Amino acid sequence: xxxxxxxxxFDLDGFTPYRLAVAAQKLSEQLAKQYRVKFGIxxxxxxxxxxxxxxxxxxxVSVRDIEARVAMEKSKVSRAASRLEENGYIKKTVNDTxxxxxxxxxxxxxxxxxxxxxxxxxxxxxxxAAQLDExxxxxxxxxxxxxxxxx
Amino acid sequence: xxxxxxxxxFDLDGFTPYRLAVAAQKLSEQLAKQYRVKFGIxxxxxxxxxxxxxxxxxxxVSVRDIEARVAMEKSKVSRAASRLEENGYIKKTVNDTxxxxxxxxxxxxxxxxxxxxxxxxxxxxxxxAAQLDExxxxxxxxxxxxxxxxx
DNA sequence: TTGACCTCATTGCAAATGCAACGAAAATAG
DNA sequence: CTATTTTCGTTGCATTTGCAATGAGGTCAA
Numbered sequence: 499x500x501x502x503x504x505x506x507x508f509d510l511d512g513f514t515p516y517r518l519a520v521a522a523q524k525l526s527e528q529l530a531k532q533y534r535v536k537f538g539i540x541x542x543x544x545x546x547x548x549x550x551x552x553x554x555x556x557x558x559v560s561v562r563d564i565e566a567r568v569a570m571e572k573s574k575v576s577r578a579a580s581r582l583e584e585n586g587y588i589k590k591t592v593n594d595t596x597x598x599x600x601x602x603x604x605x606x607x608x609x610x611x612x613x614x615x616x617x618x619x620x621x622x623x624x625x626x627a628a629q630l631d632e633x634x635x636x637x638x639x640x641x642x643x644x645x646x647x648x649x
Numbered sequence: 650x651x652x653x654x655x656x657x658x659f660d661l662d663g664f665t666p667y668r669l670a671v672a673a674q675k676l677s678e679q680l681a682k683q684y685r686v687k688f689g690i691x692x693x694x695x696x697x698x699x700x701x702x703x704x705x706x707x708x709x710v711s712v713r714d715i716e717a718r719v720a721m722e723k724s725k726v727s728r729a730a731s732r733l734e735e736n737g738y739i740k741k742t743v744n745d746t747x748x749x750x751x752x753x754x755x756x757x758x759x760x761x762x763x764x765x766x767x768x769x770x771x772x773x774x775x776x777x778a779a780q781l782d783e784x785x786x787x788x789x790x791x792x793x794x795x796x797x798x799x800x
Numbered sequence: 801t802t803g804a805c806c807t808c809a810t811t812g813c814a815a816a817t818g819c820a821a822c823g824a825a826a827a828t829a830g
Numbered sequence: 831c832t833a834t835t836t837t838c839g840t841t842g843c844a845t846t847t848g849c850a851a852t853g854a855g856g857t858c859a860a
Contacts, residue, residue, distance in 0.1 A: 505760055506767045510699050510719070513770065514777045514789070515676040520720045521795045522673035525666040540846090548661050561809060568661070569671045571848065576810060598808040598855050609656055616657045619664065626665050629798050636787020638665070643788075644672045647780050691816090712839060722818065727840060749825050749838040806857070817846070827836070 518644075529622050533615055538585075542570060542578035544615070550588060550604050551612045560599040587611055669795075680773050684766055689736075693721060693729035695766070701739060701755050702763045711750045738762055 510516050526541060533539045539547070545568045550559060561579065565572040579602055582588045587608035593599035604612065630637055661667050677692060684690045690698070696719045701710055712730065716723040730753055733739045738759035744750035755763065781788055 505702055505763045506771060508699065508703065508767045508770060510696070510703060513699075513774060514781075514792075515673070515680055515773070516696075517789075517792050517796060518669065518673040519677055521792055522666070522669040523720065525795065526670055529666055542846095545661070545667075548659065551656055552659065552661060562807085569674065572809070573811080573848070574846090577846085580810090596808085596856070600809065612656045616659045619659060620657060622666070623664060626795075630791050630794050633787060633791040633794055636784060637791025637794075638668075640781050640784040640788025640791070641665075641668050641672055643781050643784055644676065644777075645668060693816090713837085723839070724819080724841080725817070728816085731840090747826070747838090751839065802860090804858090804860105806855100808855080809853095811852075812850090814849095815847080818844095820841105820843090822841080823839095825836100825838080827834105829834075830832090 525626070529619065532618055532622075537611060537615065539611075539615070540578070540581075542574050543582055545570060546575060546578045546582060546602070547587065547604070547608065547612060547615070548619075550602055550608070551616070558593060558599070558601050559603070560593070560601060562599070564602070582608070676777070680770065683769055683773075688762060688766065690762075690766070691729070691732075693725050694733055696721060697726060697729045697733060697753070698738065698755070698759065698763060698766070699770075701753055701759070702767070709744060709750070709752050710754070711744070711752060713750070715753070733759070 530541050530544070533544060546564055549564050549568055561572055561575050564570070564575045568575070570578075579588065579590065579600075583590055586605060588602055589605055591601045591603070593601045627634055681692050681695070684695060697715055700715050700719055712723055712726050715721070715726045719726070721729075730739065730741065730751075734741055737756060739753055740756055742752045742754070744752050778785055
């Protein structure tokens with residue numbers, strides 16, 4: 499006897515994409531806030547930095563590499579890299595063997611920044627692990643499924 | 650013997666906030682694409698619609714209610730609602746007892762839209778459930794933890 | 801070697817976003 | 831009853847975003 503005739507019942511709170519989006523936003527904001535206020539770094543910048551720091555072993559890292567690895571549009575990567583370069587955290591050099599590629603690498607200042615940032619991230623990860631507690635492994639297993647399933 | 654002295658090891662792929670963000674983006678885009686191309690509806694608009702459709706039992710729903718329930722800024726809600734009104738999916742009426750409040754409700758056209766949209770969402774949820782399979786309950790349990798933990 | 805395609809990164813532009821400020825209305829204090 | 835404070839929704843503005851277009855460089859075939 500409601501006035502919604504053909505509309506199926508649907509509960510947003512039980513809708514996995516929605517739950518996931520809200521949880522992701524919550525965690526991202528919590529962490530992003532920390533490095534935004536302390537270092538003026540945005541999320542795209544953070545992702546670029548982390549990837550560069552990971553690749554410090556020194557595989558050449560191009561914008562395209564990061565785009566693929568880090569799930570961000572190339573224009574986003576490009577702009578983040580430009581801001582980071584302006585602030586002296588990374589430098590861009592043209593790859594000699596293929597001059598279309600821009601090789602990105604951390605400067606000393608960038609490495610110093612990461613030495614401060616990464617412990618924050620590690621601590622945050624531990625908080626999350628504590629929060630998830632015994633649900634952690636199941637949660638991560640599900641996440642793996644969602645991330646690896648192609649398409 | 651690497652050239653990164655004080656920088657801790659850190660693997661972005663093992664970082665839960667990152668994994669969560671990527672998974673959320675992936676799922677959201679998959680679904681959003683469907684109703685964007687078919688109906689020209691954006692994610693914020695979708696969320697408003699779903700909430701209105703849920704509340705169809707007819708609790709008065711204001712912008713503020715949706716802001717709180719749906720994890721979106723009020724300006725985002727407000728603009729989504731305006732677009733929906735322009736397109737005839739919802740109507741806004743001033744609440745008589747408190748004239749600051751704007752009461753949002755689905756029009757017939759809006760209900761007809763939801764009758765088409767919701768089955769898509771339900772089917773998508775089933776796909777996800779199939780993908781998660783036996784990891785589903787563990788995954789959702791973890792998600793609950795992350796969503797409910799206050800601050 | 802030349803010309804037709806492809807790839808990489810940047811940029812222009814329109815749209816979306818976050819935040820602060822605003823005006824209107826209600827609640828509260830005095 | 832007036833004055834202050836709070837709440838609600840919208841809007842202005844600067845920034846960010848996504849997408850398409852661009853230009854520069856590379857590849858490949860004829």
